[in-house]
Amino acid sequence: MQLSSSTPTKTRRPSWRTVANLYREGLTQVFGCGDGELDEYLVKALNKDIHHGPDAPGGWSPSSILEIYCEGGIPNATDINEFPPMPEFGITEGSCTYNSERWYMVDMYVNQTLALMGYPHRVYYEPYNNAVINVSWS
Numbered sequence: 419m420q421l422s423s424s425t426p427t428k429t430r431r432p433s434w435r436t437v438a439n440l441y442r443e444g445l446t447q448v449f450g451c452g453d454g455e456l457d458e459y460l461v462k463a464l465n466k467d468i469h470h471g472p473d474a475p476g477g478w479s480p481s482s483i484l485e486i487y488c489e490g491g492i493p494n495a496t497d498i499n500e501f502p503p504m505p506e507f508g509i510t511e512g513s514c515t516y517n518s519e520r521w522y523m524v525d526m527y528v529n530q531t532l533a534l535m536g537y538p539h540r541v542y543y544e545p546y547n548n549a550v551i552n553v554s555w556s
Contacts, residue, residue, distance in 0.1 A: 427536035434470045434483050437528065437541060437553065441468060441484065444527035448520050449493050463491030471552065482552035483541060495521040495545045521551070 442464045450457040467490050469475065471482035478485055488494035497517040503510055521543050529540045540556035 425536075426533075426538035428538075431539045431555070432532060432535070432537050436535075437483050437532075438468050438470070440528040440531050441486065441524065441553065443531075444524035445492060447527060448523050459491045466490060467492055476550060478546050478550050479552045482554050484551075484553035485546075486543075486551040486553065487549060488551060489549045492551075493517050493520070494548060495543060495551055496548055 445464055446457065446460065450460055454461075467487040469485045469487070471485050472480045474480075474485035476485060476487065486492060495518045499515045499517070500512065501509075501514070502512045525542055532539060532541070541553050542556050544552050544554065546552050
């Protein structure tokens with residue numbers, strides 16, 4: 419997912435709305451499946467649960483760019499998904515996935531897109547607790 423670097427052409431930081439829209443796109447690409455009907459719950463949550471940090475209703479981290487609430491359909495970065503073996507379905511080994519790895523992919527998408535838009539600024543996600551993700555400037 420690494421794109422060639424581009425020369426920054428913009429000196430001002432992108433607006434929080436630009437960052438929020440890029441996180442919506444990235445979360446849809448990483449956690450969605452591409453089917454509008456199956457992704458409906460995620461898309462509704464993305465439209466409802468991404469807030470400007472200083473104005474967010476929870477007020478968890480007013481110095482962050484964004485507060486993302488992960489209780490209504492957006493997967494939290496701290497979640498670990500463990501799947502046991504299911505021999506009845508031909509799955510003989512268990513597996514484990516970490517949402518933090520997928521959130522890292524979202525950050526990569528957002529930062530690469532910002533670079534392609536000409537911004538030298540970078541962002542990163544940070545879990546605040548089990549239900550809130552903060553996004554800040556690097």
